[in-house]
Structure formats: C-alpha cells, structure tokens
Amino acid sequence: MAQKNKLQYIILGLLSEHELTGYDIAKAFTADIGEFWNANHSQIYPLLKRLETAGLITHQLSITGEKLKKKVYSLTAVGQAQLQEWLHEPTTELTASKDEFILKLYFIQDAHDPSLQPMLTEQLLLHQAKLVHLQKQMTRKFANKASQLANYGHYLILQHAIDREQGYADWLTATLKNVD
Amino acid sequence: MAQKNKLQYIILGLLSEHELTGYDIAKAFTADIGEFWNANHSQIYPLLKRLETAGLITHQLSITGEKLKKKVYSLTAVGQAQLQEWLHEPTTELTASKDEFILKLYFIQDAHDPSLQPMLTEQLLLHQAKLVHLQKQMTRKFANKASQLANYGHYLILQHAIDREQGYADWLTATLKNVD
DNA sequence: CTTAAACGTGTATTTAATTACATGTTTTAA
DNA sequence: TTAAAACATGTAATTAAATACACGTTTAAG
Numbered sequence: 118m119a120q121k122n123k124l125q126y127i128i129l130g131l132l133s134e135h136e137l138t139g140y141d142i143a144k145a146f147t148a149d150i151g152e153f154w155n156a157n158h159s160q161i162y163p164l165l166k167r168l169e170t171a172g173l174i175t176h177q178l179s180i181t182g183e184k185l186k187k188k189v190y191s192l193t194a195v196g197q198a199q200l201q202e203w204l205h206e207p208t209t210e211l212t213a214s215k216d217e218f219i220l221k222l223y224f225i226q227d228a229h230d231p232s233l234q235p236m237l238t239e240q241l242l243l244h245q246a247k248l249v250h251l252q253k254q255m256t257r258k259f260a261n262k263a264s265q266l267a268n269y270g271h272y273l274i275l276q277h278a279i280d281r282e283q284g285y286a287d288w289l290t291a292t293l294k295n296v297d
Numbered sequence: 298m299a300q301k302n303k304l305q306y307i308i309l310g311l312l313s314e315h316e317l318t319g320y321d322i323a324k325a326f327t328a329d330i331g332e333f334w335n336a337n338h339s340q341i342y343p344l345l346k347r348l349e350t351a352g353l354i355t356h357q358l359s360i361t362g363e364k365l366k367k368k369v370y371s372l373t374a375v376g377q378a379q380l381q382e383w384l385h386e387p388t389t390e391l392t393a394s395k396d397e398f399i400l401k402l403y404f405i406q407d408a409h410d411p412s413l414q415p416m417l418t419e420q421l422l423l424h425q426a427k428l429v430h431l432q433k434q435m436t437r438k439f440a441n442k443a444s445q446l447a448n449y450g451h452y453l454i455l456q457h458a459i460d461r462e463q464g465y466a467d468w469l470t471a472t473l474k475n476v477d
Numbered sequence: 478c479t480t481a482a483a484c485g486t487g488t489a490t491t492t493a494a495t496t497a498c499a500t501g502t503t504t505t506a507a
Numbered sequence: 508t509t510a511a512a513a514c515a516t517g518t519a520a521t522t523a524a525a526t527a528c529a530c531g532t533t534t535a536a537g
Contacts, residue, residue: 138514276468368485
C-alpha cells in the first residue's frame, strides 16, 4: 500500500454530517479540509463507487434544472459503524511530515553557507503568510464561543495549526539571528 | 505523479557526503533521515539504477570476503550539479502534514464527546515519548558547539523537531485542561 | 562449529495519488 | 444574449510507495 487510504474515512466523516455529491466532497478539499489534507476529484469519484459497492454509502439521484443528474451520497448504518470504529481505534502512527525545506536543510552542512540566509528568509515569509491566513480563518469561523463548541474538533485543529505555524516562524526567526 | 520524487535528491545528497551502497542508503532511513523521511530498499535499488542510467551517479564493484559483490555508488559531476540546483531552487510547497489524529479530531464535533479525553491523552503520551527520543538524539549527536557547526543543517532540523514536538505536547496539554 | 544477525541486492504485486483527458449542464454577470 | 464561471461526473495514464517474495554472503556470538 502507498498509504492506508484515509481518504475513505474523510468521505465517511463528511457524509456523517450532510448528504453530499462527489463535487461537494471535492470542494471540501479546497475549503476547510484543504488546510490539512488534499484529494482530487479523480480520486474521489472512483472511491465513492467502491464505498458504495462495499455498502458503506448509498446515493440517490437528484435532478437540477432540466437534465443535470446529481448523485447525492449518504452514509449507511454500516458506513456509520465503520467511521466510528476508525475514530475510536488507537492512532499510533505519528507521521513524519514530508517537508521539502527540512530535507534541503539537512544537506546544508556548513553553518556559513551563503544560501542559508535566503532559504530561511523565504520560508519565514511563507510561514508568516500561512499564519496570517490561519488567523483569518480563526476569526472568520470561530469568533464566538458558541461556534467553537459547535465544531469543537475543527476549532482545536485550527488552533493547533496556528500554534504550529507560529512555532515554525519562531524557530526560523531565531535561526536567522544565529546565521549572520 | 504521486509525489515529486524527492527520494532521488536524498540519494544524491547522501552520496555527496560519502560513497554508499544501496544497503547503506536504506540504513540511513532507519537512522538520521528516518526522523523525517522514509524509504524502503525496494524503492531505493530501482531508483539507483535509474539515477545511474540518467548519468547522475556511478558505481564501482567492491568485493567483501570471498565473493560478495557490493555496488558502491558515488555522485557524478552532473549529479552534483543536479543536487545543487535542487538545493538552491525555491521551496514554496509548504506540505500539509497528513496527521491521522488531526483528521479524526476534525470529525469530533461535540466538545463533550467522551472519546476526546482518551484520544488527547494517547497522543500526548506519543508526542512526549517522541520528544524524549529527539532530545536524546540531540545530546548524543550535538553535545558540543563543534559538532553543531559540522552538520549545521541536521542540527537545525533536530532543534526544529524538538520545538515542534514540544509545541504539539503543549497544545495537547492545554486542550486536555479545557476538556474536563 | 554452528547458527543467528546483519549485510547485500534485487523483483513482483498492489494501492495511492497526481495530472491530463473528456464531456456536458446550469447559473451568473456583463 | 452570450460568454465565462461554476457545477457535475467520469476515465486514462503515469508515478510513488508499501508489502511481500526471493536469494545469497559475511560476521559475530555462543
């Protein structure tokens, strides 16, 4: 296996909240979920078929306008059970984040390598921009306590993402000071 | 593409330091590099052939004992150039770390979900253990200033990894306090 | 001396995931 | 009214990566 197919659980998870079309699911990756996971529609549509064959989801046709047929998917009881099973089984993986910049840095042996400073600066700008983006998301989505409690998991991981980017930026800033 | 084949650059990077066999390269992923990247020997051996065909590396045979032929690979000038090109080109990707726990958390809507506390505690233990492991690595490899400067990039990313795990643990601890 | 662990190199199979190809409908704004 | 953007659903081709299969040698420890 290339990975343990977590996309299927994302689909199940999304469908546990609302009925959705394949298009809706694909769109979720350009919005909320896109913050920490990616998937293309070309991966989603075949997987929806597989999940339906496996009895985890079903769909019903919905006509929009004159003749556009949408497949609106929803969870079956089996799918719901499968989702809960995944949610409650231990998560021991602790994935190494495949960060290309970190990889490059590993091969910079010399502390006085002239490319070090521009590399660090470039990353700092990227992570600062990401931080600002995440902070905007936070105020946009979780301005009040009620919204935080309504989607608590999402709120938590957004806070975590902000912490992480802040920490990354801090490390880069501290490192830049030692590089002169 | 499933990814942009960064493994090839890891191989080039490793070979820029020493001559290595495929076995040595595979071993590197259970040691140093394994801290932030993974690769199996079944991926490495074919890639070594491809890189040699492409003229980026060469090998010479080395006999160990009576008849064990090892292929000792080294960088060509072209390979060295390719490595430098990769090192110096901008890194704008900012990979979303595919963290399965974060994924599960996203689907926990209710702030009072009883599974929340055990999930957070489990992760805290994992990240604390990882933190201890990384700190041991740090003292083992970079006890003195000279060793830090000799492999500066590696030193930096180990520090970053420690910061990251500390931040992760801090976030989990803070979240656990709010979950009661 | 013998055996287990480590060294050493490959291939086959399967799954995941990306990019590109392919086609058509509906809605919205100029 | 017309054109672009968004909606909607697929397949094909390619590459990455994980697991399993497969074989042989050398070294170190009991």
